[in-house]
Each structure stands twice: as structure tokens, then as C-alpha cells.
Amino acid sequence: MNYSVLANINKLNLMDSKPSTLAMKVYEEIHKDIRSGELPPEQHLKTDLLKSKYRTGTSPLREALARLASESFVTATGKSGYKVSPISTYDYEQLIGLRRYLEVKALKSSIILGDVDWEAGILVAYHRMANLTKQELDSEHLYNEKKEEVHRNYHFALLASCESWWELKIISNLTNHIERYRRVLDITLNTSSSEYHEVQNEHHLLMSAAISKNFKEASFILDEHRKRTYKLIREKLETV
Structure with a gap:
């Protein structure tokens, strides 16, 4: 396994669903904010607020949240809603x-x-x-x-x-x-x-x-x- 592969291991994790470039950018930003605690555990992720914060549209945001849900960083709350996963x-x-x-x-x-x-x-x-x-x-x-x-x-x-x-x-x-x-x-x-x-x-x-x-x-x-x-x-x- 080449070391350069390891340097990009997080990006490799995105390849399965091949999200659009914009969706990937939104995913990475939300992912970073969840890891850092800026988006704390169990915080409800309101679509309008997220669109404003990450300067994105509905489709890239939905794609990013679906990816985060597949990795258990967010959980679905019903009717397409999400919250940050608890600890x-x-x-x-x-x-x-x-x-x-x-x-x-x-x-x-x-x-x-x-x-x-x-x-x-x-x-x-x-x-x-x-x-x-x-x-x-x-x-x-x-x-x-x-x-x-x-x-x-x-x-x-x-x-x-x-x-x-x-x-x-x-x-x-x-x-x-x-x-x-x-x-x-x-x-x-x-x-x-x-x-x-x-x-x-x-x-x-x-x-x-x-x-x-x-x-x-x-x-x-x-x-x-x-x-x-x-x-x-x-x-x-x-x-x-």
C-alpha cells in the first residue's frame, strides 16, 4: 500500500457513491464541523440553515447528508430530516x-x-x-x-x-x-x-x-x- 494513498484515505471513502463535486465539498465541510464539535451531538440539521451556512442548494445538501448518514455521523429523523448522531x-x-x-x-x-x-x-x-x-x-x-x-x-x-x-x-x-x-x-x-x-x-x-x-x-x-x-x-x- 503506497503512503500517498493513505494521505487521501478520507477522499477514498467518498468514491463508493461518486457524489458530485459540489456535494463532496458540502459533505467534507459538514463532516469537518461534526468531527470538531461545531455541530454538536443531537443537533437538528435544519435544511434552510445548512443551505445558508454552507452556501449550497437542496440537491448537493441532500446528497451530502445521505453520505453522512451512511457513515453514521448523522441520523434520519423522518420526513427527510436529520440530526447529528448522539454520543x-x-x-x-x-x-x-x-x-x-x-x-x-x-x-x-x-x-x-x-x-x-x-x-x-x-x-x-x-x-x-x-x-x-x-x-x-x-x-x-x-x-x-x-x-x-x-x-x-x-x-x-x-x-x-x-x-x-x-x-x-x-x-x-x-x-x-x-x-x-x-x-x-x-x-x-x-x-x-x-x-x-x-x-x-x-x-x-x-x-x-x-x-x-x-x-x-x-x-x-x-x-x-x-x-x-x-x-x-x-x-x-x-x-x-
């Missing part, structure tokens, strides 16, 4: 359980099949993530899209040589949903905290283990790395 502890546990299983499986395949281009892709992705400026990290827009993109690209670079395109596609969709939980619940680490620096160290250790073809070590680090966020989100869910 729950049960749903979250399902998401992390499935991603945990598939991500480790994909990592193993990627480590076995990875070549020098795969290694280079990991190094580039890690370098971009590690060299975000303090200003970018401490941006008032806490979850700015650049920060999200480079972190996501790093984790998918590790999986880029996985032989199963379908596994990567499913992991991508699961990651989008888990990202929504993290951002809606405002889960973050202060960049000056010791825990934040531990997370960054885990990124480096994970990269080293993967490139060294040490699957056992890499899978252990990945699991511990993910558990940190899982725990924070579960604790926050119990209070909402």
Missing part, C-alpha cells in the same frame, strides 16, 4: 474495540511488508508532526486542522504497507468517529505537561519499533499510547 459510552466502546483489533492487525501486515519507501514515509510523517511550532500547538483553535492532519498522517504512515485496503478504509472511518468524541469532549493535553511529553516520546518509540520490524514492541507501544486517550474519554463520558 454514548456504549457506542464509544464499540468504536475503540473494533479499531484496536483492526489497527494492530494492519500494523503487523505493514511491518511485515514495509519497504524502504514505507520507512521513509514514516520518517517524513514523524518529522512533520514533531516539528509543529509551539504557536501551532498552542493555537487558540485548540484542534486546528493542521495539527489533526499531521497526527493522523503519522499513525496512518505506520499502516501504509498493510495489504488490505478495506482494513485501512474501515480504520479511517473509525478514527473519524473517535476523533469526534475527543474533540466534542475537549480532551487535550497541555503542551507543557509531563504527560504531553510522554505522548511525544511514545510517538518516537513507536516509529523506532516499527522501522526496526519489531512488531511485538510496536504493538505494545501503540496499545499503551491509545489507552491514554481512551481512558480520558471514558472518564469524561461518565460526567455528561
